[in-house]
Amino acid sequence: MVAVFLFYTSSAAFQAERALKDAGLAVKLIPTPRQFSSDCGISLRLDWSEGERAQALLAERGVEHAGLHQM
């Protein structure tokens, strides 16, 4: 199962990518799956098992996201 982070801006998506990659997580920026939202054209995909850790890391770095979804 994969997890997808949504964002309000692409700037936040790139900031999240950098923060999570720096922490050693395997993440990939993807076009936002249409079933979720069209707030921002790109989203961040990662393994569902790392979702919680990723959320904590983003909170710690002050990176705002628009929700974590399962896919």
Add this chain to the structure above:
Amino acid sequence: MIYLDNAATSWPKPPEVLRAMSEFLELAGGNPGRSGHRLSVGAGRIVFGARQAVADLFNADDPSRVVFTLNATYALNLALRGLLRPGDRVVCSGIEHNAVMRPLRALERDGVQLTVVPCAPDGSLDPAELARAVLPGTRLVVLVHASNVTGTILPVGEAAAIAHAAGGLLLVDAAQTAGVLPVDVQALGIDLLAFTGHKGLLGPPGTGGLVIGQRVDTAELEPLARGGTGSQSQRQEQPDDLPDKYESGTPNGVGIAGLAASIRFLTERGVESIRAEETAAARALSEGLAEAPGVTVYGPADMERRTAVVSFTVAGRRVSEIGQRLDEEFDVLSRVGLHCAPAAHQTIGTFPEGTVRLAPGRFTTREEIRRTVEAVREIAKG
């Protein structure tokens, strides 16, 4: 050729800047932040990297509050027009560039109350005089960080304290100081910092931005332009999220890629060590010129209180003639006239004729300074 017009735009640029720009067009040519394919993502990553680099350079804590603009002028207009409403009080110094004075004079016609605090003939601003002018309830204090005419550095740290005590904000025009002096927005208390990429930052023209501090409520800062942002596309209203609120339309990705490379170049060498080299060059220039007959050099004598911008006049000579002879006979490129800053020239007593301005940069050599001093002496002789 001896290029001494770095205060207008720095030249040459580090080769890394040219390489980054060429690579951007060749390898990352997508529209940043608009699509999810690899070229768009690649371009967006470069733009974000630049945003983070700007935040790090100025010690801003949130890269999403770094907004890219065409230049410092656009950033200043965004801050001034976005924040000030009829009836608001704004205070600026007597040596501001027209990038500040023209928007302020237009706002004054719309009912904004403007106070201009005079500076001393060397361009310096007495914080006590500023404090007297900043009445309680003042919305904004606007200061040029360093004059583009005399190089005089203004007391922005004191100005921040004064503005905040009155319940207002401080906007700093860092066109002449970004990449030239260390600028720490948090330590200095700067709420809005407008910068350009193509001067001291050694990047390409068409880059610049506004760094927005946490004291600024962005609900009260209106954008200058509205349009597509690649976000919240279902809405026909401008999003409130940063930086998108202030960045409508396709950004100058190629320029921003160059800016990221130039900031890397500066950071590796250290702004402080570049500052020391430029100060030494300006001192040699200033002292050499002052010894020439009939030459008046403007600005503070103490080099620590100024940037590497040396303005001078020669008694009985037109500045245009001096500039032309420097170029044609001595291969020295300067800038003459009013430098888009009539207020500064009124302050130092050189209005409307202006001055000859020599601005060494990162790549100026001591030999070039020596030859320039010789050239001015030759011209001053007759």
